[in-house]
Amino acid sequence: MYKILVADDERDVVSLLRDYLELSGYCVFTAYNGAEAVEAASKAPDLILLDVNMPEMDGFEVCARLREHINCPILFLTARVEDSDKISGFAAGGDDYIIKPFSLDELGARIAAHLRREQRSAASANVRFFGNTVINYTEKTVSVGDEKIDLTKKEYGIVELLSMNMGQIFDKERIYEKIWGYDAEGDSSVVAEHVRRLRAKLAKYGEESHLGTVWGMGYKWIK
Secondary structure, eight states, X not given: OOEEEEEOSOHHHHHHHHHHHHHTTOEEEEESXXXXXXXXXGGOOSEEEEESSOSXXXXXXXXXXXXXXXXXXXXXXXXXXXXXXXXXHHHTTOSXXXXXXXXXXXXXXXXXXXXXXXXXXXXXXXXXXXXXXXXETTTTEEEETTEEOOOOHHXXXXXXXXXXXXXXXXXXXXXHHHHTOTTOSSOTHHHHHHHHHHHHHHHTTTOGGGEEEETTTEEEEOO
């Protein structure tokens, strides 16, 4: 089943589109502002319907941010009809531009056409957003904005383990077993040093708050 993200600050529009798309056999996620749209993109939609005029982050900004990491088709929904707006939409990485008001049947046909035509990389299924931090589990990279953070294999392994189990506390012994392996030579004290270096690297970008310490218990990933 294809997954579609609908992002629009008009709740009646979102409700209408959700009902129509679910009846058409799609799984639908919804967002009502730009920040929610970026967060919902972590659910790996196969296609995104994106309103231009949204609070917090407009559709062009959302598209540009997502396009750095996601390859799925992005269709703008908007009442704007100026050529300059269309150019801005395509420049941000959009694939289509649908003017409101529009026919639901026409929209459905365009969605189906994009899903048929676009055999995109499945890498988007393995990307998650945490504030300004983006983790690509397929490429095994951690980025802030456009810049990748230079992590060692073990440092990335800690990020992956904690972020994929967000909120769960892992003590040093468990992290050591998961990342270094049960038969590794050494002990779990090395984990604290890796966490210290990892937090310092995140701190250079102001993102160290994601790596939380629970005193006397261990570490966890914080959204």
